[in-house]
Amino acid sequence: MGALDEGRFTGEFENEMKLGFGCGFCGLLEVEVEDSETSVIEGAVKVLLQGLGEDFNRDGLKKTPLRVAKALIDGTRGYRQQVNDIVQGALFPEAGVGSGIGHAGGVGGLVVVRGIDLFSYCESCLLPFKVQCHVGYIPSKQQVVGLSKLSRVADVFAKRLQNPQRLADEVCSALYESIRPSGVAVALQCWHIQFPSDLETSDSNHIAQDMDGWASTSVFSGLGLFKDKACDVWSDFLALVKFKGAIALDRKRASSWCPSQAVVMPECNGHGLTSLPNPITESNLRILAKLGATHSTMIAAVTLILRALGEDPLRKELVNTPRHFVKWLMKFKRSTLEMKGNGFHYGSEVPNPNCIIKESGESERVRMRSELNLPFWSQCEHHLLPFHGVVHVSYYMVEEAEALDRSSLQTIVHFHACKLQVQERLTKQIAESVNTVSGGGGVMVVVEASHICMISRGIEKIGSSTATIAVLGQFASNPLAKAMFLQMISIRTS
Amino acid sequence: MGALDEGRFTGEFENEMKLGFGCGFCGLLEVEVEDSETSVIEGAVKVLLQGLGEDFNRDGLKKTPLRVAKALIDGTRGYRQQVNDIVQGALFPEAGVGSGIGHAGGVGGLVVVRGIDLFSYCESCLLPFKVQCHVGYIPSKQQVVGLSKLSRVADVFAKRLQNPQRLADEVCSALYESIRPSGVAVALQCWHIQFPSDLETSDSNHIAQDMDGWASTSVFSGLGLFKDKACDVWSDFLALVKFKGAIALDRKRASSWCPSQAVVMPECNGHGLTSLPNPITESNLRILAKLGATHSTMIAAVTLILRALGEDPLRKELVNTPRHFVKWLMKFKRSTLEMKGNGFHYGSEVPNPNCIIKESGESERVRMRSELNLPFWSQCEHHLLPFHGVVHVSYYMVEEAEALDRSSLQTIVHFHACKLQVQERLTKQIAESVNTVSGGGGVMVVVEASHICMISRGIEKIGSSTATIAVLGQFASNPLAKAMFLQMISIRTS
Numbered sequence: 001m002g003a004l005d006e007g008r009f010t011g012e013f014e015n016e017m018k019l020g021f022g023c024g025f026c027g028l029l030e031v032e033v034e035d036s037e038t039s040v041i042e043g044a045v046k047v048l049l050q051g052l053g054e055d056f057n058r059d060g061l062k063k064t065p066l067r068v069a070k071a072l073i074d075g076t077r078g079y080r081q082q083v084n085d086i087v088q089g090a091l092f093p094e095a096g097v098g099s100g101i102g103h104a105g106g107v108g109g110l111v112v113v114r115g116i117d118l119f120s121y122c123e124s125c126l127l128p129f130k131v132q133c134h135v136g137y138i139p140s141k142q143q144v145v146g147l148s149k150l151s152r153v154a155d156v157f158a159k160r161l162q163n164p165q166r167l168a169d170e171v172c173s174a175l176y177e178s179i180r181p182s183g184v185a186v187a188l189q190c191w192h193i194q195f196p197s198d199l200e201t202s203d204s205n206h207i208a209q210d211m212d213g214w215a216s217t218s219v220f221s222g223l224g225l226f227k228d229k230a231c232d233v234w235s236d237f238l239a240l241v242k243f244k245g246a247i248a249l250d251r252k253r254a255s256s257w258c259p260s261q262a263v264v265m266p267e268c269n270g271h272g273l274t275s276l277p278n279p280i281t282e283s284n285l286r287i288l289a290k291l292g293a294t295h296s297t298m299i300a301a302v303t304l305i306l307r308a309l310g311e312d313p314l315r316k317e318l319v320n321t322p323r324h325f326v327k328w329l330m331k332f333k334r335s336t337l338e339m340k341g342n343g344f345h346y347g348s349e350v351p352n353p354n355c356i357i358k359e360s361g362e363s364e365r366v367r368m369r370s371e372l373n374l375p376f377w378s379q380c381e382h383h384l385l386p387f388h389g390v391v392h393v394s395y396y397m398v399e400e401a402e403a404l405d406r407s408s409l410q411t412i413v414h415f416h417a418c419k420l421q422v423q424e425r426l427t428k429q430i431a432e433s434v435n436t437v438s439g440g441g442g443v444m445v446v447v448e449a450s451h452i453c454m455i456s457r458g459i460e461k462i463g464s465s466t467a468t469i470a471v472l473g474q475f476a477s478n479p480l481a482k483a484m485f486l487q488m489i490s491i492r493t494s
Numbered sequence: 495m496g497a498l499d500e501g502r503f504t505g506e507f508e509n510e511m512k513l514g515f516g517c518g519f520c521g522l523l524e525v526e527v528e529d530s531e532t533s534v535i536e537g538a539v540k541v542l543l544q545g546l547g548e549d550f551n552r553d554g555l556k557k558t559p560l561r562v563a564k565a566l567i568d569g570t571r572g573y574r575q576q577v578n579d580i581v582q583g584a585l586f587p588e589a590g591v592g593s594g595i596g597h598a599g600g601v602g603g604l605v606v607v608r609g610i611d612l613f614s615y616c617e618s619c620l621l622p623f624k625v626q627c628h629v630g631y632i633p634s635k636q637q638v639v640g641l642s643k644l645s646r647v648a649d650v651f652a653k654r655l656q657n658p659q660r661l662a663d664e665v666c667s668a669l670y671e672s673i674r675p676s677g678v679a680v681a682l683q684c685w686h687i688q689f690p691s692d693l694e695t696s697d698s699n700h701i702a703q704d705m706d707g708w709a710s711t712s713v714f715s716g717l718g719l720f721k722d723k724a725c726d727v728w729s730d731f732l733a734l735v736k737f738k739g740a741i742a743l744d745r746k747r748a749s750s751w752c753p754s755q756a757v758v759m760p761e762c763n764g765h766g767l768t769s770l771p772n773p774i775t776e777s778n779l780r781i782l783a784k785l786g787a788t789h790s791t792m793i794a795a796v797t798l799i800l801r802a803l804g805e806d807p808l809r810k811e812l813v814n815t816p817r818h819f820v821k822w823l824m825k826f827k828r829s830t831l832e833m834k835g836n837g838f839h840y841g842s843e844v845p846n847p848n849c850i851i852k853e854s855g856e857s858e859r860v861r862m863r864s865e866l867n868l869p870f871w872s873q874c875e876h877h878l879l880p881f882h883g884v885v886h887v888s889y890y891m892v893e894e895a896e897a898l899d900r901s902s903l904q905t906i907v908h909f910h911a912c913k914l915q916v917q918e919r920l921t922k923q924i925a926e927s928v929n930t931v932s933g934g935g936g937v938m939v940v941v942e943a944s945h946i947c948m949i950s951r952g953i954e955k956i957g958s959s960t961a962t963i964a965v966l967g968q969f970a971s972n973p974l975a976k977a978m979f980l981q982m983i984s985i986r987t988s
Binding site for chain 1: 553586587590595597604607609611626640645726729733736917919926939940945955957962963965970973977981983
């Protein structure tokens with residue numbers, strides 16, 4: 001638990017808040033954020049780690065508070081940026097066609113920048129959400145703006161706590177005010193990660209492969225000639241956005257798209273294992289500590305983070321945010337439960353279509369079993385941000401054992417994923433657990449994951465993904481078995 | 495031409511080089527680049543603009559020298575970064591499985607980060623090239639590295655003048671030295687933009703739609719356990735990279751992948767129009783000024799840029815770079831030629847499959863003609879970086895006129911694209927030219943383009959693209975005609 005006295009800690013926060021805070025820095029461009037904000041957030045993150053049952057002095061977590069503080073401050077840098085500073089130097093005189101004969105260039109010719117990838121933070125739960133942004137404007141006064149500025153302005157508002165509709169409206173009006181064109185249109189497609197409890201009821205293969213598991217919405221905003229969404233220019237704009245292959249846009253509002261609002265989440269009951277799937281029962285697990293008093297402390301810590309970022313925690317959209325974020329975090333509460341191999345549901349006799357049997361070698365024929373695409377969500381312990389993806393498992397059965405059914409393997413995956421983790425360790429732990437419950441004949445595990453920390457933080461490598469391998473027993477000594485399983489994954493998941 | 499005395503200018507550069515330069519700053523992390531480097535590059539860019547027949551004091555170009563200098567310095571920031579500073583704080587102890595029983599976690603369990611999007615600069619021609627980078631390593635000593643660091647280290651070497659194989663080798667050995675793992679593997683897929691002269695011989699529809707027109711190559715580098723590319727771990731690595739959907743990797747070297755080396759380019763002959771397609775003849779054009787003496791000055795200017803970036807212009811891979819870059823630039827030399835409408839080839843009587851005839855209204859039935867997907871390459875005047883894409887044209891024929899054939903329209907597109915441009919103006923100019931040669935019945939032009947400046951500079955919005963519209967005559971007054979053409983584009987290009 002570490003050596004922290006919670007009362008003292010909270011007191012220190014309050015002093016720092018009084019000393020270090022004001023709203024004065026919000027209006028300045030790229031002002032160096034004062035150390036006091038960073039240290040407030042660092043302290044708050046330590047409280048959160050404690051609440052998760054973690055020792056924030058252990059190696060993997062030592063720098064997590066600082067990393068999280070830096071990421072949050074950078075991720076909300078939009079509060080300290082001014083649109084006019086971005087646009088001012090990038091307005092270029094550009095003659096349009098003469099009035100009366102048509103529209104082009106600097107007069108009335110629609111300009112659309114499509115497919116701008118952004119990341120923003122959900123004001124309802126503090127988790128990042130992905131945005132694909134399309135901006136159109138109709139120049140006036142023989143002036144066009146540098147194309148990259150549309151993207152930069154959008155990013156200023158994305159880097160704040162947002163919901164999709166407000167983000168669209170703010171980008172739209174900022175461009176309208178700064179460029180002074182005849183009209184501005186903004187269309188956003190937004191994707192929000194789901195909470196693990198939502199995933200349980202869905203078809204897991206489906207989610208794992210096409211990411212339909214994300215909550216998504218499309219929102220629109222228009223000013224000037226785009227004020228009326230039924231007018232011709234909106235059709236032109238949407239036609240240009242669509243024929244680039246963007247998905248069909250509907251015009252529903254995104255008032256409650258965040259899963260923290262839509263889903264009734266179970267109250268935190270201290271064991272943090274409510275997200276485990278059905279087959280696991282409490283008899284399989286020894287429940288650790290009650291969450292108890294630290295819950296409200298965690299909520300207070302998130303409130304302090306909001307204030308440190310320059311936000312007003314009493315703004316009505318933010319009032320429940322600390323509670324939502326803590327509920328999300330508690331899904332990854334550390335458990336010291338031991339999993340007992342003998343308590344598992346073993347498989348039915350019905351052949352599982354996901355079970356592939358090795359074809360060569362009669363003696364091994366019935367002994368190598370595989371399950372592909374077991375979905376998981378986990379929480380990166382270095383950044384307190386989710387990573388998620390699929391697990392592929394192959395194992396040798398010992399002679400007297402029955403095959404593990406898919407839900408048993410899914411239980412093992414969830415058990416190890418639902419805590420602060422790193423992908424390498426998760427891979428190893430799943431392999432070791434499967435090896436134990438399957439009789440120790442040898443296991444190979446491949447984990448493929450997208451890390452939100454890789455796409456929402458500084459480097460923003462949106463298309464990247466990570467794969468890890470663990471091999472035990474016969475898989476370690478038999479390169480052919482390993483190659484066969486990799487090939488099977490390649491064929492079955494492409 | 496501006497008021498520059500070239501001799502004086504070159505002299506000033508040389509003084510600044512003597513005063514402001516040393517190789518001392520190369521080894522420091524994130525050192526502020528001295529103003530003198532920026533102003534050397536600014537001056538060199540002014541020489542290049544002059545050589546292109548441009549007045550660098552005109553509105554669109556005023557800030558181009560500074561923008562180019564900042565972009566080049568930022569794009570080569572890797573010379574001033576150290577790998578150890580990036581990796582040092584991000585090595586985490588992580589227990590692996592016990593030796594003898596398998597590989598996972600911190601011992602021998604392969605970790606692969608796939609699909610890292612990067613941009614680098616080609617040392618052979620100074621143009622940016624796109625990289626998709628896959629990195630794998632096998633941890634040792636119970637230590638793993640933060641996943642984002644693999645991406646950050648790769649970026650250090652991408653942000654230098656490179657060729658693909660050296661980039662792969664440098665990333666590989668830097669990771670091997672800094673992480674000290676059991677092995678490192680790097681696979682890069684690289685795409686280089688082609689030069690306009692290469693595009694002429696290809697099927698233009700094909701290029702426009704799937705970007706196969708980019709020169710591409712795949713390169714590999716391995717150290718430690720990956721030193722032998724025939725070993726099992728290479729197969730594992732490639733299997734993991736492949737089953738994410740990456741294209742098949744072959745192992746050819748990329749010694750001469752840059753189009754500046756592969757293609758024998760015509761000598762600069764002063765008119766800068768060698769990239770125009772066949773149907774245009776010199777009789778259609780009045781040739782402007784000879785390039786003359788400024789050619790060698792331009793080459794000297796690029797040499798100064800290389801030195802200002804901290805490179806050695808005498809390094810053998812760089813010796814021809816200034817010449818290559820100037821040849822590329824000269825493809826976009828400003829021409830004051832007038833296009834004469836009456837000199838054009840008019841269309842054959844054979845129905846063109848790309849010509850779509852309006853279906854409603856007998857009187858307009860034979861009068862509205864369209865050509866889709868006319869490819870173009872142009873040069874952004876704000877950043878001196880290419881933008882490229884396709885042009886869609888629709889026009890009303892006047893009664894006595896014949897249809898313009900595709901190659902005539904392509905000639906008009908090339909004529910306006912092959913200079914320093916902005917997309918809005920290009921769209922307008924194409925519309926006005928087509929309107930003139932087609933008899934003034936009305937024209938609509940849609941330009942869809944990717945801007946290298948949007949993806950290789952600071953904001954790095956790789957998936958973004960820009961669409962612009964110009965409408966003249968009947969298209970301006972008839973929303974239905976406009977909507978129909980947009981719908982046609984949507985259907986025919988999706």
